[in-house]
Amino acid sequence: MITPTMKHTPALLTALLLGSFSPAHADLVAHFRFDDDLKDATGQHDGRPVDPKLAPVFAPGRFGSAVVIEKVNAGIELANPSAIDFSRDFTLAAADKLDLTVGGPSERQFITGPPVQLTPTLDYAAYDWSSLPKHRRSIYRFVWRGVPDPFMDTLDFPDLGLLAPSRSFSASSLQSLALYNNSFVLHFSSELAKEITTPAEAIRRILLRKPTADELRDFTAYAQKNGLAALCRVLINSNEFLFVN
Numbered sequence: 001m002i003t004p005t006m007k008h009t010p011a012l013l014t015a016l017l018l019g020s021f022s023p024a025h026a027d028l029v030a031h032f033r034f035d036d037d038l039k040d041a042t043g044q045h046d047g048r049p050v051d052p053k054l055a056p057v058f059a060p061g062r063f064g065s066a067v068v069i070e071k072v073n074a075g076i077e078l079a080n081p082s083a084i085d086f087s088r089d090f091t092l093a094a095a096d097k098l099d100l101t102v103g104g105p106s107e108r109q110f111i112t113g114p115p116v117q118l119t120p121t122l123d124y125a126a127y128d129w130s131s132l133p134k135h136r137r138s139i140y141r142f143v144w145r146g147v148p149d150p151f152m153d154t155l156d157f158p159d160l161g162l163l164a165p166s167r168s169f170s171a172s173s174l175q176s177l178a179l180y181n182n183s184f185v186l187h188f189s190s191e192l193a194k195e196i197t198t199p200a201e202a203i204r205r206i207l208l209r210k211p212t213a214d215e216l217r218d219f220t221a222y223a224q225k226n227g228l229a230a231l232c233r234v235l236i237n238s239n240e241f242l243f244v245n
Contacts, residue, residue, distance in 0.1 A: 030078075034058055034065040038076060047076040069209050088152070089137045091185065091236055094205045095192040099134040106142035107135060109149070122147050129187040154178045179237050189236060193229035202228060206235040 031041040036058055038047030049056060056076065057068040069075060092098035113121035122144060129135070143149065145160040154175055158164030179185055196202055199219040203211040211219065223231045235241060 045078045047078050050075045091188050095188040097134050099136045106140050108142040124149050151182045189233040190229040192232045199223045
């Protein structure tokens with residue numbers, strides 16, 4: 001199940017985990033049941049194999065069916081990928097820190113300071129990401145109109161003071177710097193590193209595939225020198241993670 005707060009990522013998506021999960025949101029963008037095909041139940045983003053010669057393999061998943069991807073170039077690409085964005089939520093999912101609760105109160109991911117007139121001052125950088133065991137999807141973030149989260153603002157989160165029928169897309173050096181240095185990415189790179197023991201596990205959790213021999217050699221050397229958290233940080237900032245093929 002994919003909502004509009006999700007966009008360019010390894011196409012397989014968290015739909016791997018949510019294959020037959022029932023649609024629960026009016027804002028649903030895509031729903032993949034993986035019932036022996038790659039059809040999107042909304043009719044907008046049917047998938048297709050990146051390599052036509054490698055037919056998808058289906059197997060029992062966490063919820064219903066899932067797709068098994070074991071070979072290089074055996075990924076899946078989607079129609080109309082620019083309408084889907086979930087790099088933030090998928091980062092949480094990879095680190096096993098995503099709260100999938102549907103509905104309920106929003107989550108305030110900032111520290112509140114003295115108000116200016118009626119609007120409080122908000123410190124997003126001071127927020128402690130370890131304050132909760134898991135965090136809600138970005139659609140459940142509490143956002144003050146006129147006081148955007150700098151990280152999400154950099155990633156084209158709409159201005160809540162204006163009508164935004166669709167989320168715009170841009171790719172800039174500022175976004176790359178934000179993704180590489182923001183406390184959100186740094187924290188959950190470290191959290192993911194606690195869940196794994198090898199570079200191969202990092203690649204499987206983040207890129208949803210096995211590493212090639214060259215990747216395993218290079219990433220193992222990098223992890224030995226800089227640690228698994230640094231490797232997770234690099235993979236979260238890779239084009240393969242951020243963009244559909």
